[in-house]
Amino acid sequence: MHTCANGDTIVLVRNSADASPFRSASIKDIARLAKVSHSTVSRALHHSPLVNPETGDKIRRIAEETGYRRSAVARSLVTRRTDTVGVVVTHIADPFAAEVVGGIEDAALERGFSVILANSGGDPDQEVRAVESLEERRVDGIVVTSSRVGALYVPMLARMKVPIVLLNNQHPGDFVHSVMIDNVEASIAVTRHLIEAGHRRIAYIGDRNGHQSDTERFEGYLTALANADLMFDAGLVAQGDGKPTGAPAAVERVMAQPQPPTAIFCYNDMTALGVMREVRARGLKIPDDISVVGFDDIPFAEYVDPPLTTIRQPMHEMGRLAMRTLFGLLAGSDSTQNIKVPGELIVRRSTAAPKETR
């Protein structure tokens, strides 16, 4: 309840017994209290120079005192902007997604944007539904991480919907706007690191889910082997599932070879965690008996024992870059943006020279 100097009073009451939507104070309520038109209230709240400073102050004071909150939904209807971006991730609890969203959040906050989260669960259909739901909510832009749909968005875009940028697109083929880690180069770098340490038999444990990033990392692995004139041995390649649980079977397969590997390159850090665990369960010491490398540099990579050698993806920065691209698009840029971000080789103690060479 707010009582004015002139005795006017406003009481907002929940309508009836249940908590169904109640009417919150509107610009008109403030107008009545301030004895001005609602147009003037609207201007005052925007600090428009068109309103008398004293009137403006009075209006803002009343708004403050009554706990008035302007309705972003009403505003959006007329401005046709929601100052909102949608982000679709596979699972928010995935450390990669969480870090990326952190970067997106930061960039959004700087511009007064909010972010709406949507899950794809890694499923193409659910991903499309998530994007559609975001479109209904009239977000100003969308970033899709680890998309399984990728280029299929092109026709949607042709219909002139919201701008979309993909972050680490997992669908083969290019998309108009994207920020991607340079998987091939990074993969060459880790593999070369192992080769230079003296390894000749290097296993690759991939991801059976057919991610584009897996294809590219495998490609980098092959390239590095070729560059060093090392033979490729298909027996040293096995598939995991991107999670620790997929590792044991894959380790079993490569270690069963007549000449087992002295190093294992894992598709990602989560796989590496499972690999380290399985390798250790087999009584092997890391890195003395076998070297292990991952990919991503998730926050825990440095806390496992031994700390994991890996490729750092600048996840937070990638989130920001995706937002910068989006803001550029919103500002009218219509150029294609395909940003390729370099990974960084982080050498820790899970890698060393192979036994034989020492």
Next chain:
Amino acid sequence: MHTCANGDTIVLVRNSADASPFRSASIKDIARLAKVSHSTVSRALHHSPLVNPETGDKIRRIAEETGYRRSAVARSLVTRRTDTVGVVVTHIADPFAAEVVGGIEDAALERGFSVILANSGGDPDQEVRAVESLEERRVDGIVVTSSRVGALYVPMLARMKVPIVLLNNQHPGDFVHSVMIDNVEASIAVTRHLIEAGHRRIAYIGDRNGHQSDTERFEGYLTALANADLMFDAGLVAQGDGKPTGAPAAVERVMAQPQPPTAIFCYNDMTALGVMREVRARGLKIPDDISVVGFDDIPFAEYVDPPLTTIRQPMHEMGRLAMRTLFGLLAGSDSTQNIKVPGELIVRRSTAAPKETR
């Protein structure tokens, strides 16, 4: 562009050179194409029984073909609901927050709700700003995790704003609606676990940021000691910062005691990670020389070496419970909901009997 059987045509054009907000198709465009009123279109899109089945089908087909997306913002303005919940977290990249948000997401999706994310950065002022921003966006409800404001929301609520539920409130004192882990009981359980293993000198490494949860966990620790008739030694208590980085100094302090501890109870798993690392750097073996326990059971707790004994917080489930409470409130419930969730002691290999007793 959409061309109708009757030759009518609709073309939507971005207005002018820049990508400024363009007009997306509205219910009226569909109405024109279908040669009905926009009221009928609205009904058809809702599958209202009030519309002729054939007319309805025709309308929906046209909507489909033109890629029409109803505007949730316009709908919200009239229905006074946004089918949206706001979630404020300290940092989304925090594993605890990410898991909780995962549970919230799942519960939201089941009811067709979207979630808007907002960061508090652990700062009370920013937390309040985040909540206000969510109110402006007219979310139907808000869940605040690890609130630093807690009971201070009461006056805001008195103004009849959006329902708020706190998840693991970190502000002293109770709030109307909350879901909390039972810190005291859980803390008694881990401490008792150590005592039963034979430990007599148990250190506690807390969190200097003054979280309510730290106070409660410390309380549980004291209670368990007292229950076992063990003397409390202030020299065995040190403060970390909830992150691995805060651990070394704290370990230094407790290990410098004339009689160092044989076990360390850490405020949370992140602290335990740092403790394990520091303890190992000092040449001590875990658990042979010293036992370490954490709190939370973050996803990585089982992958560190040795796997960490800890208290599992059912984070995902807690997120769902918060949503259930919110939905109850939205459905008209006006009862106070203070849900206390039990933690679960997960014994792994970072704890064992102390050396002397073996």
Next chain:
DNA sequence: CTGAAAGCGCTTACAG
């Protein structure tokens, strides 16, 4: 079964 009308809470030319 259908349409005309009012209204949700704002913003913003337009006229004073």
Next chain:
DNA sequence: CTGAAAGCGCTTACAG
């Protein structure tokens, strides 16, 4: 500097 008016894209009584 201020107000009346139109309109953003929907929903929903109300009258046929």
